[in-house]
Amino acid sequence: MSLYQLLIILHIISAAIGVGGATISDMLFFRSIRDEKISSEELGILNAVSRVVQIGFIFLLLTGIGLVYLKFANSGINDFNLSNKINAKITIITIIYLNSLVLHFTVIPLFKRYKDQDFGAVLRQHRIAIFTSGAISAVSWYSALILGAWKGLNVPYTTIISVYVAVVVLAALSANIFGIMFVGILKKISLKDTKQPSEEHPLPPRQE
Secondary structure (H helix, E strand, O other): OHHHHHHHHHHHHHHHHHHHHHHHHHHHHHHHHHHHHHHHHHHHHHHHHHHHHHHHHHHHHHHHHHHHHHHHHHHHHHOOOHHHHHHHHHHHHHHHHHHHHHHHHHHHHHHHHOOOOOHHHHHHOOOOHHHHHHHHHHHHHHHHHHHHHHHOOOOOOOHHHHHHHHHHHHHHHHHHHHHHHHHHHHHHHHHHHHHHOOOOOOOOOOOO
């Protein structure tokens, strides 16, 4: 097995780790907020999955740099040229990194700040940032995996990015619509639970 083949395999595995971690993270988040609270245990699991995604990103970046270096070493400075697929992949990986900064400095601190507290009001206030960043993360990781595994893809860079942006917008809109519905359901459940059930007092027996 050549070094190039090894890097390709590790590159795809890294993308798969990121995809799996991002998917599991989204699923765990929705499972965690069913009671409008994020417990210490749930936050610990989310942090652990987040670290797995970070590891996947680091290996994806390192193996990608290795592949670009091998291409440069084999072609030379005069003939060095990255394909449209690789350029699109670099763009998407950059978006993954920027979105991870939003998650790290905006979303995750909210989870930590309101750990074991009522998270419903926070979720309603910051739902756009929370659901949009989650949608961007999932779509971007899947896109990186698909581009890495799709051999022989030969379409313009603008076409790949246009499709990617369209899917991101659709996913973000869907996530926010679902998120609004989900938050509404949680709010109704919360209001229902706060209401005290009315007790029916039977009429006393009639004295004759």
